[in-house]
Amino acid sequence: xxxxxxxxxxxxxxxxxxxxxxxSPKSGHDTVSWYQQALGQGPQFxxxxxxxxxxQRGNFPDRFSGHQFPNxxxxxxxxxxxxxxxxxxxxxxSSGFEQYFxxxxxxxxx
Amino acid sequence: xxSVTQMEGPxxxxxxxxxxxxxxxxxxxxxxxxxxxxxxxEGLQLLLKATKADDKGSNKGFEATYRKETTSFHxxxxxxxxxxxxVYFCALSSPTGANSKLTFGxxxxxxxxx
Numbered sequence: 001x002x003x004x005x006x007x008x009x010x011x012x013x014x015x016x017x018x019x020x021x022x023x024s025p026k027s028g029h030d031t032v033s034w035y036q037q038a039l040g041q042g043p044q045f046x047x048x049x050x051x052x053x054x055x056q057r058g059n060f061p062d063r064f065s066g067h068q069f070p071n072x073x074x075x076x077x078x079x080x081x082x083x084x085x086x087x088x089x090x091x092x093x094s095s096g097f098e099q100y101f102x103x104x105x106x107x108x109x110x
Numbered sequence: 111x112x113s114v115t116q117m118e119g120p121x122x123x124x125x126x127x128x129x130x131x132x133x134x135x136x137x138x139x140x141x142x143x144x145x146x147x148x149x150x151x152e153g154l155q156l157l158l159k160a161t162k163a164d165d166k167g168s169n170k171g172f173e174a175t176y177r178k179e180t181t182s183f184h185x186x187x188x189x190x191x192x193x194x195x196x197v198y199f200c201a202l203s204s205p206t207g208a209n210s211k212l213t214f215g216x217x218x219x220x221x222x223x224x
Binding site for chain 2: 044058090103
């Protein structure tokens with residue numbers, strides 16, 4: 001049983017560009033959450049998707065948006081990238097109490 | 111809002127030493143509490159959890175007790191191994207329940223010397 005998978009592993013973008021990160025949840029999980037982990041910090045909650053709708057949102061600007069597909073996979077989109085968006089982006093899936101995390105996508109904005 | 115405070119790191123110990131990592135929290139209501147571990151180059155893994163006051167979570171020799179009176183969830187292990195070297199995060203979910211968002215502390219790096 002594959003766990004949570006994320007793509008790509010690493011990404012380098014230029015300030016002002018847009019980026020899309022992808023996440024496939026663990027089999028049987030219907031809820032996907034996204035977190036941003038800056039270097040040396042704990043993960044910060046961005047938003048959560050369930051039944052293709054955003055159910056909860058953290059304190060992130062509208063430049064951060066997402067989508068969930070009928071197969072429960074999800075995308076995180078970030079527009080107008082800033083240098084401060086450089087971070088590890090983690091996806092977590094759940095179907096109940098415990099959240100399972102993927103390995104993350106390392107985004108570098110130059 | 112909800113917050114988690116972890117002791118400052120990093121922590122360096124010799125193999126077989128006793129480990130304590132402090133964690134305190136602020137939350138409305140009664141959160142669930144977690145410890146996650148992140149090994150180099152990997153994602154977060156749930157180490158243990160406790161869902162109500164006085165619960166003790168345990169896994170792989172690690173333990174933590176949910177102390178409502180001191181709003182704490184300190185992580186302990188009696189004898190650490192080199193393989194325990196990783197970053198440890200304390201986290202809470204509030205309100206307690208399925209799919210609640212997680213609030214994390216800053217994490218602490220543990221290095222264990224042979």
